[in-house]
Amino acid sequence: MQRRRNAIYLIIGFSLLSGLITGRTFFFNVTYVFAGLLVLSFIWAWNGANWLRLTRQTRARRAQVGRYVEERFAVRNTSVLPKLWLEIYDHSDLPGHFASQIVSNLGSRAMVTWIVRTLCIRRGEFLLGPLRVVASDPFGLFEIERKISATSKLVVYPATVPISDFALPSGLLPGGEALRRRTHHITTNASGVRDYVPGDSFSRIHWRSTARRDRLVVKEFELDPLADIWIVMDAERIVHAGEYRPNEADAKKLPWEIDAQFSIPPTTEEYAVTAAASLAHHFLRKDRTVGFVTCGQHHESIQADRGGRQITKILETLAVIRAQGTMPLEQLLTLECNQLAQGTTVIVVTPSTREGWTATAHRLLRRGLRVIGVLIDPESFGGRPGMKQTALHLNSMNIPTYVVKKGDNPQAVLSHRFAGG
Numbered sequence: 001m002q003r004r005r006n007a008i009y010l011i012i013g014f015s016l017l018s019g020l021i022t023g024r025t026f027f028f029n030v031t032y033v034f035a036g037l038l039v040l041s042f043i044w045a046w047n048g049a050n051w052l053r054l055t056r057q058t059r060a061r062r063a064q065v066g067r068y069v070e071e072r073f074a075v076r077n078t079s080v081l082p083k084l085w086l087e088i089y090d091h092s093d094l095p096g097h098f099a100s101q102i103v104s105n106l107g108s109r110a111m112v113t114w115i116v117r118t119l120c121i122r123r124g125e126f127l128l129g130p131l132r133v134v135a136s137d138p139f140g141l142f143e144i145e146r147k148i149s150a151t152s153k154l155v156v157y158p159a160t161v162p163i164s165d166f167a168l169p170s171g172l173l174p175g176g177e178a179l180r181r182r183t184h185h186i187t188t189n190a191s192g193v194r195d196y197v198p199g200d201s202f203s204r205i206h207w208r209s210t211a212r213r214d215r216l217v218v219k220e221f222e223l224d225p226l227a228d229i230w231i232v233m234d235a236e237r238i239v240h241a242g243e244y245r246p247n248e249a250d251a252k253k254l255p256w257e258i259d260a261q262f263s264i265p266p267t268t269e270e271y272a273v274t275a276a277a278s279l280a281h282h283f284l285r286k287d288r289t290v291g292f293v294t295c296g297q298h299h300e301s302i303q304a305d306r307g308g309r310q311i312t313k314i315l316e317t318l319a320v321i322r323a324q325g326t327m328p329l330e331q332l333l334t335l336e337c338n339q340l341a342q343g344t345t346v347i348v349v350t351p352s353t354r355e356g357w358t359a360t361a362h363r364l365l366r367r368g369l370r371v372i373g374v375l376i377d378p379e380s381f382g383g384r385p386g387m388k389q390t391a392l393h394l395n396s397m398n399i400p401t402y403v404v405k406k407g408d409n410p411q412a413v414l415s416h417r418f419a420g421g
C-alpha cells in the first residue's frame with residue numbers, strides 16, 4: 001500500500017514537472033487526476049472506518065469450562081456511501097475465541113450480524129474486547145484504523161464432575177436423617193439429660209435441671225447429621241507440580257466430543273480446583289452447609305452457607321485462584337480450623353506429602369472434627385514422591401482418603417465410599 005502511494009506521488013511529481021517545463025495541458029491533467037484520486041481514496045477509506053456502528057452482545061458474563069459462551073456482533077453502515085471492505089479484529093484474551101470477521105459490500109444503511117460460539121477450555125477471568133476496525137479504499141491506497149476500546153469481563157468457572165457417592169465419616173452425615181446415637185462430643189443436637197458421672201466436662205452440666213433435682217445433671221448429645229462441611233484447598237506454590245499447555249484445538253470440538261477425564265489440564269493445581277469445585281457442588285446440591293478456605297494469591301475464606309449463591313461464590317473464587325501461595329497447609333489448617341465446632345467435617349484437597357499437615361489433621365481429630373483427605377499425587381505429574389506413604393499414614397488414623405493421579409477421572413475416584421492408598 002505504501003509503494004502504491006509512492007508510485008502515485010512519483011507520477012504526480014513527474015507530470016507536474018513535465019507540465020511546468022513543456023507547458024502542455026496533458027501533463028497538468030494527469031497531475032489533477034492522480035491528485036484527485038488520492039483525495040477521493042482517502043475520503044473513501046475515512047468514511048469506511050467512521051460512519052459505522054459496531055455492537056457486541058454477550059449472552060452471559062459467566063461460563064464454565066466445557067460449555068460454550070455465545071456472542072452476537074452487529075455492524076451497521078450509518079452513511080449513504082457503501083462500504084466495500086471492512087476488517088474487524090477482536091483482541092479478546094479468551095482462549096479459542098475467534099471473533100474477527102471480514103465484512104464486504106455493506107450497502108447504504110445496511111447491517112450485517114454474526115454469532116460466535118466459543119468453547120471454554122480454561123478457567124479464569126478474561127477480557128472480551130477491544131475491537132479494531134480497518135477500512136480501505138477500492139484502489140488500496142489508504143488504510144484507516146478505528147479502535148473501539150470498550151471491553152467487558154467474562155468469568156469462566158472451573159469444570160465440575162458429578163459425584164454420586166462420596167464417603168463421609170460414619171454416623172455424621174447419613175443423608176440428613178436423624179441419627180439416634182449418643183456421643184461424648186458437644187454438638188448442636190441435644191437429646192436429653194442424665195446424671196453426672198466422673199469424667200464428664202463441666203461445660204455439659206445443665207444447671208436448671210441440676211437446681212431442680214438437687215444433684216449434678218449433664219446434657220446428652222447426638223451426632224448432628226447436618227454438621228458443616230469445610231473444603232480446604234492447598235494452594236502453596238512449592239507443593240504443586242505439572243505443566244499446563246493449553247490445547248486450543250479443543251475449542252473446535254462439540255461438547256459431547258470432549259472427555260471430562262482428559263479435559264482437565266495436567267497439573268496438580270487444576271486437578272485440585274476441579275476436585276474442590278465438584279465437592280462443593282455435590283454437597284450444596286444436597287442442601288448442605290459448605291464453607292471454603294484457600295490461600296493462593298490472597299487468603300480466601302468463604303463462610304459456611306448453603307444455596308445457589310454459595311456455589312457461585314466458591315466457583316468465582318476457584319475460577320481465579322492460582323497456586324502461588326506461601327502459607328503451608330498445616331498453618332492454614334491451624335489458622336482456620338481451630339474455630340470450627342466439634343462435629344464439623346473438614347475435606348482437605350492437597351498435593352502435599354509433608355508430614356506436618358498430617359500431624360495437624362490428627363490434632364483436628366482429637367478436637368472432635370472429622371477429616372477427609374483428597375490427595376492429588378504429585379509424582380504422577382512429575383513432582384516429588386511420597387503420596388502413598390501419606391495416604392497410608394492417614395488411613396492408619398482412620399481418615400478416609402482418596403488419591404487422584406494424573407489421567408484419573410475424578411468422578412470415578414470420588415464416587416465411592418472409601419479409597420485407600
